[in-house]
Amino acid sequence: MTISSAPIASIQEGDVDVVWRRVVQYVVDGFLSAMIAVPFAAVFYALPTGPDGAVRWPVVAVVLAVLWGVLAVAAYLWYWVLRPAATGKTxxxxxxxxxxxxxxxxLLSRTDTxxxxxxxxxxxxxxxxxxxISMLATRDHQRIGDLVAKTLVVRDF
Known part of the structure; x- marks a missing residue:
């Protein structure tokens, strides 16, 4: 079994011609990564409010907002950085x-991702x-993050 992030011998010419796959992947990943944080946001709807619609316990709301922010950043980093560093894929x-x-x-590193x-x-x-625009304008169809990290996105056969 090969690990996706293992070094590769060479990249064939058509391997980087995946712009439209990446567009679909971006939409799928955007949805999936958002779904990781959405359940935490639902907690805000459970907070009791007064007749004027204001939250009854503003301190609790602030603590929950900070906690949600920390969890959202952690989920983002796990989904877009740690998981791809280990597997080469989202x-x-x-x-x-x-x-x-x-x-x-x-080998792909955590710094790259x-x-x-x-x-x-x-x-x-x-x-x-x-x-x-960056992917369409560059020879190897790299977005800005790929250019700076010196990475490519290729077909995974």
Whole structure:
């Protein structure tokens, strides 16, 4: 059994021609990663409110908001950084049939996926248009996060 993040010998010419797969993967992953944090947000609907609609226990609401923020960031980091560093894929990538590799063939590291994950915030601007333009404009179809991290997204056969 091969581990997806293992080094690769070479990348074939068509392996990086996965722009439209990545668009679908971005939508799938956006939905899946949001679903991780949504249950925590539901707690806010359970807070008791007064007749004017104001929360009766504002301190509890603030504590819950901070807790939700911390959990949301932790879920984001796990989904977009830690899991891909271990497997080379997010769940969306697994469904669509692509994976992340280093352009130089070395093992994918947490630093690589951290850079990609942080720059996903830039690539995701305007509903992902920034990343899409970058992928269409670069020879190896890399978004900004891939360019900086020196990674490629390739077909996973």
């Amino acid at each position: 769940w969306g990538m697994e469904l669509i049939g692509v994976r992340i590799v280093r352009a130089d063939g070395a 951290l850079v990609r994950g942080l720059l996903l915030l830039v690539d995701g601007l305007f509903l992902g248009l920034v990343g899409l």
